[in-house]
Amino acid sequence: MTKGSNSTNGYKVIGTRPIRHDGYDKVTGKALYGADFSISGLLFGKILRSPHAHAKILSIDTSAVENMDGVKAIVTSQDLPQTNWTKEKDAIMAKTKVLYKGHPIAGVAAINHHIAEEALKLINVEYEILPAILTAPEGLDPSSPLIDETKKNNISNHVKHELGNIKKGFEKSDVIVERTFDTATVHQGYIEPHNATVDWNSSVQDEKVNIWVSTQSSFDIRGRTAEILHLDPSKIKTTPMEIGGGFGAKFDPYACPVAALLSKKTGKPVKIVHTRKEEFESTGPTPGSNIKIKIGATKEGKILAAEATLAYEDGAFPGGVVSAGALCAFATYDIENVLINGYDVLVNKPSTSAYRAPGATNSNVGTETVIDEIAEKLEMDPIEFRLINASKEGVRRADGPKHPSIGVIEVLNAMKKHPHYNEPLPEATDINRGVAIGFWMNGAGPSSINLSVHPDGRINLIEGSTDIGGSRASIAMMVAEVLGIKAEDVTPSVVDTDKIGYTSGTGGSSVTYKAGVAGHIAATNLKKSLIERAASIWGVSPKTVSMENGILFSTKDKSLSISLKNLAKDLNDTGGPIISNGATNPSGAAPSISGHIIDVKVDKETGKIDIVKCTIFQDVGKAIHPDYVEGQMQGGTVQGIGWALNEEYFYNNDSYEMANPTFLDYRMPLALDLPMINTEIIEVPNPAHPFGVRGVGEASITSPPAAIANAIYRITGIRVNQLPIKPSLLMESIKK
Amino acid sequence: MKWIDYASPNSIKEAVALLSNKNTVARAMAGGTDLIVQLRAAPERIGNPDVVVDIKNIPELNEINLDSKGLTLGSAVPMYKIYNNESITASYPALQDSTSLVGGIQIQGRASVGGNLCNSAPSGDTIPTLIALNATCKVDGPNGSRDLKVEDFCTGPGKSVLENGEILISIHIPAPSKGSGSSYLRFIPRNEMDIAVVGVGTSISLDGDIVKSVKVALASVGPTPILVSDAEKIIGKSIEDEDTLKIAGEAAKNAATPITDMRGTIEFRKHLCDVLTRRTLKIATERARGN
Known part of the structure; x- marks a missing residue:
């Protein structure tokens, strides 16, 4: 175990490390994931996908399949509601054009998945192949084909942020560094593929579409599926199954509308589970990008001007992440003159999705390596240089808002005085150290929590936030803290969309923040009701009754005291059950700052890169359950390392087909590729949360690539301009 | 969907009979770690077998x-x-x-x-x-x-x-001759569970510092594993001489006929043949000397 913060600051539950409530089911294999779900009469669906990256659909002939043994239904775009055709519908099943290799065209339901698979081969689609593009710079080239012919160019979104006067800022600068970077498309790489089981109950009295799915947002699945199928969302019930990772990629409904249509046609439930190849080729990668960063500073080390031009792949449909990349590009620094231009560019790849601090890692690798280079030119310590320019509360971000409470200085100071930063490097010349910091603003959103009292005095907690990072435990702990009981005495569960008020998705590191606020309200209300009940039993004023450590007692009369456990038994006879809820849409999420110190080893004869030692520092506001906070810090770091070193969508020359859609060749880091990721929790409380929470899930991924690139420079003298920094590329540079 | 039969013979004779049956396409299976993956992913690439003959019980x-x-x-x-x-x-x-x-x-x-x-x-x-x-x-x-x-x-x-x-x-x-050693090195960008970008297997036997015999073979740099015949040019030379290693490395580089793909480029793979040949020779030499 890493040594982490275990500070409880007077708290009894918060800051401790209880066993997670969902742990037993998970380690014993009892937890039910989407692919485990079964129901009587189940059919199995498969999706036919485009073999071409860009093509007109001339015809689709399903006649060979219609009477095939075991096949129960076939659907195409014709089965989607035809009025008000939208891009969202086109993403579910293409109507006139396919926009990427893997674009869905038709769905088949059969008595087993083998037959469904065979049936796909017999559907005959005629295409007229169109020229395709794969990267943002290609998409920006005016001579490139248009992905959306109704538009003038392939730019689907342009953001521009400006502060001060960029020209003057550079004129006054003593040192200016300008660099360009290309980063490859990468995938979130969660273990569990997307899945959906849908049962369309067409009963006239109560038509209901039941969806069981692995998702980060059951309410998003409900809303977006409803929109595509022209249904009232109230007619859809989404049950979130346990989720085997999401990292931002599990918001889209993907197979849900297809399974729904197949279920409607057959009157039977239909289950679709993606293969890994389908995951890589047809679900949200995060964009490859082209990043230009120019920064100017005085010889005293004050940054005067910073400019970023960011071009991100959007994939086949609008909805890219350059806005966040632009927002985060210089957010950790207080710079007077800033110009940021960001472009989402349509290309013939699957539509991009969020991936842990979506967009921020791309711009960060540019900013943080250029910062390192300026510090070097000024002969300044890279952390000292960052401290001189560090952003603080009240500083205006280039995109407009002023920073709320923010821990850049605290994180940098912790890095500066940490033994890892100060210990001498090994004598070998092939190992060196790099640093970088990162930013994520964090989100919030509506959240609902219901509480009730079990007969044994434990508290039942019902929530709508699907749990991808230990949030059942952390919300239970916050409720337990308010009530003065143990975390184990709160039993949390995540329920379907009919059983809880609206709750926004598990993304943007929002859950511990927003559900914490809702849970705090609910627990405070519950405590009040319990106190009132005890007071009414004793015939005293509630003002004279208190509750601590699970005991209700009179502050005036020592003889009046009852444990929550005993009170719970008698609730029905003393006035009826006690429940409470908390529903809120809180503002006040505050940013999290990450910092990495990474020691890297380069084999100068082969270009092979190994991570020797790694410490992550992160301002988390308040760590509710430090194990899971550290888990987030470590997980994000590992994904950042993978992004830096080997992960990429690889295309052979003149091919528009991803060459490596398997975990064998899409090279994520494995256990032997990683040292222990040491964690240092920094706690600068967020004043807008009852316990000071900041979201912790994302900043951690942003800074490893730059820290690694900065270390590689110190070993080889090469300024990396490309991700991944694969051995063959590094070797080429070393040889030059 | 194709049904595949499974057979588990107890003798070589039985296995040969199953494998040579003209009415079926049969594939022999030992551990199955390649075969089962191929049967699932691309059975046509192994002739769409309809019988798997498990040889582990022989x-x-x-x-x-x-x-x-x-x-x-x-x-x-x-x-x-x-x-x-x-x-x-x-x-x-x-x-x-x-x-x-x-x-x-x-x-x-x-x-x-x-x-x-x-x-x-x-x-x-x-x-x-x-x-x-x-x-x-x-x-x-x-x-x-x-x-x-x-x-x-x-x-x-x-x-x-x-x-x-x-x-x-x-x-x-x-049986290895006296004063001999061997080594295999594989280059992958990670540290486990990967396919060789280049692999080099080497054996050497020495008389003092003098190379008596040497054999170098390469993986992943041609349609088949490749024997580097020219590595034998170092026979009779001193293994302590840097030039000796260079000659062998150069021979490996020249024998390799790699392609550029997602695992590496032609240039990079040829370069690695040289590096890994020199490294395997050093390791094999140390092993030959009993270190």
Whole structure:
């Protein structure tokens, strides 16, 4: 175990490390994931996908399949509601054009998945192949084909942020560094593929579409599926199954509308589970990008001007992440003159999705390596240089808002005085150290929590936030803290969309923040009701009754005291059950700052890169359950390392087909590729949360690539301009 | 959807009969770590078999025999039984190198050296080692048995000299001569569970510092594993001489005929042939000297 913060600051539950409530089911294999779900009469669906990256659909002939043994239904775009055709519908099943290799065209339901698979081969689609593009710079080239012919160019979104006067800022600068970077498309790489089981109950009295799915947002699945199928969302019930990772990629409904249509046609439930190849080729990668960063500073080390031009792949449909990349590009620094231009560019790849601090890692690798280079030119310590320019509360971000409470200085100071930063490097010349910091603003959103009292005095907690990072435990702990009981005495569960008020998705590191606020309200209300009940039993004023450590007692009369456990038994006879809820849409999420110190080893004869030692520092506001906070810090770091070193969508020359859609060749880091990721929790409380929470899930991924690139420079003298920094590329540079 | 039959014969004769049945397409299976993946992902690439013949219940194919003449490995012997056998690893350290880095622990529990050879992937990690160690193999089939050198076994990616109905029985590696050592190194950008960008297997025998014999073989740089014949140019030279290593490295580089793909470029792979050849020669030399 890493040594982490275990500070409880007077708290009894918060800051401790209880066993997670969902742990037993998970380690014993009892937890039910989407692919485990079964129901009587189940059919199995498969999706036919485009073999071409860009093509007109001339015809689709399903006649060979219609009477095939075991096949129960076939659907195409014709089965989607035809009025008000939208891009969202086109993403579910293409109507006139396919926009990427893997674009869905038709769905088949059969008595087993083998037959469904065979049936796909017999559907005959005629295409007229169109020229395709794969990267943002290609998409920006005016001579490139248009992905959306109704538009003038392939730019689907342009953001521009400006502060001060960029020209003057550079004129006054003593040192200016300008660099360009290309980063490859990468995938979130969660273990569990997307899945959906849908049962369309067409009963006239109560038509209901039941969806069981692995998702980060059951309410998003409900809303977006409803929109595509022209249904009232109230007619859809989404049950979130346990989720085997999401990292931002599990918001889209993907197979849900297809399974729904197949279920409607057959009157039977239909289950679709993606293969890994389908995951890589047809679900949200995060964009490859082209990043230009120019920064100017005085010889005293004050940054005067910073400019970023960011071009991100959007994939086949609008909805890219350059806005966040632009927002985060210089957010950790207080710079007077800033110009940021960001472009989402349509290309013939699957539509991009969020991936842990979506967009921020791309711009960060540019900013943080250029910062390192300026510090070097000024002969300044890279952390000292960052401290001189560090952003603080009240500083205006280039995109407009002023920073709320923010821990850049605290994180940098912790890095500066940490033994890892100060210990001498090994004598070998092939190992060196790099640093970088990162930013994520964090989100919030509506959240609902219901509480009730079990007969044994434990508290039942019902929530709508699907749990991808230990949030059942952390919300239970916050409720337990308010009530003065143990975390184990709160039993949390995540329920379907009919059983809880609206709750926004598990993304943007929002859950511990927003559900914490809702849970705090609910627990405070519950405590009040319990106190009132005890007071009414004793015939005293509630003002004279208190509750601590699970005991209700009179502050005036020592003889009046009852444990929550005993009170719970008698609730029905003393006035009826006690429940409470908390529903809120809180503002006040505050940013999290990450910092990495990474020691890297380069084999100068082969270009092979190994991570020797790694410490992550992160301002988390308040760590509710430090194990899971550290888990987030470590997980994000590992994904950042993978992004830096080997992960990429690889295309052979003149091919528009991803060459490596398997975990064998899409090279994520494995256990032997990683040292222990040491964690240092920094706690600068967020004043807008009852316990000071900041979201912790994302900043951690942003800074490893730059820290690694900065270390590689110190070993080889090469300024990396490309991700991944694969051995063959590094070797080429070393040889030059 | 195609149904596939499973057969589990107890004798070579029975296996050969199943494999040479003209009414079916049969494939032999040892550990199944390649075959089952292929059956699921691309059965057409292995001839759409309708019978899988599991050879693990044939006693002769599970035998390990180590004597003064050398090592005989049944074709179904799983890799873990090799690297866990100290008598084998002491005599054939390159075989330990190779078998302990194929896949992960679970794979090594089932996969066999014989299967690795029959799969005939250009990247097979045990094949350069077998070639460097002068291994031969014994094949049986409807027309009787025959012996051939491992370096002549693979004929293309996934293709071998095995005729219809033939089965690999065993692999024989001659006893190492005095003052000899061997080594296998693989380059992958990660540290486990990956396919060789380049693999190099080397054996050397020395008289003092003088190279008496040497054999270098390469993986992943051509349609089949490649024997670097020109490495023999260093016979008679001192292994302590940097030039000697350079000559061998250069020979490996020249023998390689790689392609550019997602795992590496032509230039990078040729460069790695040179680096890994020099490194394996150094390791093999140290082992020859008993260090």
